[in-house]
Amino acid sequence: MRVKRLQIKYIKLPVVDSGRKGKLSFMESNKDIPFDIKRIYYIYDIEDLNIKRGYHAHKTLKQVIFCLHGSFILELDNGFEKKEIFLNTSNKGVLIDLYIWHNMKNFSKDAVIMVVASDYYNENDYIRNYKEFIEYINKTNNARGIGGGENN
Numbered sequence: 001m002r003v004k005r006l007q008i009k010y011i012k013l014p015v016v017d018s019g020r021k022g023k024l025s026f027m028e029s030n031k032d033i034p035f036d037i038k039r040i041y042y043i044y045d046i047e048d049l050n051i052k053r054g055y056h057a058h059k060t061l062k063q064v065i066f067c068l069h070g071s072f073i074l075e076l077d078n079g080f081e082k083k084e085i086f087l088n089t090s091n092k093g094v095l096i097d098l099y100i101w102h103n104m105k106n107f108s109k110d111a112v113i114m115v116v117a118s119d120y121y122n123e124n125d126y127i128r129n130y131k132e133f134i135e136y137i138n139k140t141n142n143a144r145g146i147g148g149g150e151n152n
């Protein structure tokens, strides 16, 4: 069985350091962020630090996720390989590409997570069932002649 490796793409934003005045970071569509930004959302005030969020993949949406304050663990899964990434740096994000199952967990108190997205909110773009996700991965990889996915 050939395993399709999960590559992590980090997005490092510029930092303008004005010393005692503080730091400034910015992002621009198709420069720092590899798509047109159509939506920005953020997650904060997480009361139960043991909860997990996410548990889905997207069919067409690309996103970059940042931890602006505090920390959390991002889990990525391409159907072949899973990786955990500890995020705690406000200018360093991670690309969540299409058909990547993702979860967020181990939130610190006061964690603030910001996500920039390539499209407007659309519930139909979500795959919220892991079995369905694996079926899709197996189907597309069989078509390309790659064996794999969790059930193989």
Ligand code: T46
Binding pocket: 039, 041, 043, 053, 054, 055, 063, 065, 115, 121
């Ligand atoms: C993702 C991860 C990283 C909206 O109405 N508009 C929005 O733009 C978003 C993102 C969510 N919502 C509603 C949909 C649900 O009723 O907010 C509620 C919570 O969304 P969800 O349970 O999907 O939240 P997470 O943290 O599991 O997932 C979110 C994003 O939805 C998702 O696209 O990739 O963050």
